[in-house]
Amino acid sequence: xxxxxxxxxILAMLELLQDRPGMTGPDLATALGVTTRTIRRxxxxxxxxxxxxxxxxxxxxxxxxxxxxxxxxxxFSADEAIGLAVAxxxxxxxxxxxxxxxxxxxxxxxxxSLPHELSARIETIRNGFRTARNPWPETGVFPQPExxxxxxxxxxxHRRCWIRYGSAEGNQTSRDVDPYGVLFLDGRWYxxxxxxxxxxxxxxxxxxxRRMDLMPATFEPPEAFDIEEAVMRSIAMxxxxxxxxxxxxxxxxxVRDYLPSPIALHEAVSETQTRTxxxxxxxxxxxxxxxxxxxxxxxxxxxxxxAAMREIGERMIAAGNGSR
Numbered sequence: 669x670x671x672x673x674x675x676x677x678i679l680a681m682l683e684l685l686q687d688r689p690g691m692t693g694p695d696l697a698t699a700l701g702v703t704t705r706t707i708r709r710x711x712x713x714x715x716x717x718x719x720x721x722x723x724x725x726x727x728x729x730x731x732x733x734x735x736x737x738x739x740x741x742x743x744f745s746a747d748e749a750i751g752l753a754v755a756x757x758x759x760x761x762x763x764x765x766x767x768x769x770x771x772x773x774x775x776x777x778x779x780x781s782l783p784h785e786l787s788a789r790i791e792t793i794r795n796g797f798r799t800a801r802n803p804w805p806e807t808g809v810f811p812q813p814e815x816x817x818x819x820x821x822x823x824x825x826h827r828r829c830w831i832r833y834g835s836a837e838g839n840q841t842s843r844d845v846d847p848y849g850v851l852f853l854d855g856r857w858y859x860x861x862x863x864x865x866x867x868x869x870x871x872x873x874x875x876x877x878r879r880m881d882l883m884p885a886t887f888e889p890p891e892a893f894d895i896e897e898a899v900m901r902s903i904a905m906x907x908x909x910x911x912x913x914x915x916x917x918x919x920x921x922x923v924r925d926y927l928p929s930p931i932a933l934h935e936a937v938s939e940t941q942t943r944t945x946x947x948x949x950x951x952x953x954x955x956x957x958x959x960x961x962x963x964x965x966x967x968x969x970x971x972x973x974x975a976a977m978r979e980i981g982e983r984m985i986a987a988g989n990g991s992r
Contacts, residue, residue: 677702678710682719682733689732690724696731749782753790759810760799768810809875811857816850818880819859823847828885832878840878841865846887849895850874853930860898862887871902903930909949912973916942917964926961951976959984 677700684691684699693704700707711731714721720734744752756775760767767775779787822829829847834840844864851858857874905911916923920936923944927934931954932946948954955976958965967974 678713681707681710682714682721685721685731685733690730692730746786749778749786750789750793753778754793757794757797770813771810809856809873811874811877815877815880816857816874818882819847819874819877820850822882823849823859823861826886826888828883828887830881830883831872832880833872834876834878836876844883845870845872846889848889848893848898851895851899853896853899858899860895860902861889869898869902871899871906900929901933904933904946907947907949909947909951910970910972911945911947912951912954912970913943913945913968914958914973915966915968916944916961918942918961923961923963927957931957948973952980955980 681696681700684696691699693707696707697704702710711721711723721731722734724730724732753775756767756771756778759771766772779790782790819829821827826846829845831843831845832840833843842865845859845861846864847859847861848869849860851860858871859874859877860871861869863870915937917940919939920934920942923934923942927944930946932944935943937943944958946954951970951972955973958967958973959977959980967977
């Protein structure tokens with residue numbers, strides 16, 4: 669570890685204690701190339717700065733950081749700083765140039781604290797790559813960080829919460845919710861749990877939660893609850909255009925490869941046949957996905973899906989025959 673000036677060595681010692689609590693004075697002295705007496709002086713300097721470095725009991729004596737009123741300063745290597753910046757830059761919504769406000773603020777603080785060379789490298793990365801256009805404009809919506817943190821806390825501690833929730837139409841309702849889990853899926857954050865207003869389970873887009881408070885009441889989530897399965901099922905079954913159902917002459921695993929959740933739900937009828945169903949507000953889109961399956965398919969429902977598949981099929985036959 670390269671640390672030639674006293675201030676650099678003090679910060680380097682702090683980094684060592686953050687990574688390896690309990691290091692002894694001799695170990696620290698060896699790592700920093702100083703004497704154990706100097707290490708004791710560095711400890712006193714950190715304590716004077718309000719950083720709670722305390723000795724451990726024993727003949728040799730080690731040092732550790734006790735949680736205190738002031739957090740120790742964060743220090744990053746060049747690779748860590750660039751890796752963190754890249755991770756923050758990838759939260760940029762595709763098809764847009766701006767980072768979410770709290771992410772942009774955090775990245776700006778990191779860049780201001782870095783040496784010029786590192787800051788310039790991050791700026792090069794920022795300006796040197798593009799984010800693909802997003803075919804689904806509403807994806808990638810960033811939630812309020814405080815709401816997201818509170819929801820995860822409520823889920824882990826089994827605490828009921830009160831939320832002010834906005835629908836896609838802009839209407840707002842107040843709800844008491846038992847959040848069973850939180851999921852990040854395709855650029856969106858979701859919470860799933862029991863809604864006391866609707867007396868049923870519901871999936872909530874966290875970016876639509878305008879306000880949230882923790883409540884004293886607690887709950888017990890269902891046994892073996894799977895947040896991913898619950899959200900996928902909810903999305904697949906809550907589109908507004910009605911239900912569809914098809915039978916596919918292929919195994920469950922093969923059908924899932926072509927129609928992954930939450931496009932549709934699947935269950936094995938036999939080793940060679942799969943039932944696929946869900947809801948859709950665009951029968952032509954789901955018809956095109958089903959029509960692309962390299963398997964025989966029977967449409968059980970709906971009439972709108974059958975009509976869309978017939979129309980698409982006629983156009984494909986005409987195209988194949990060279991007709992216009």
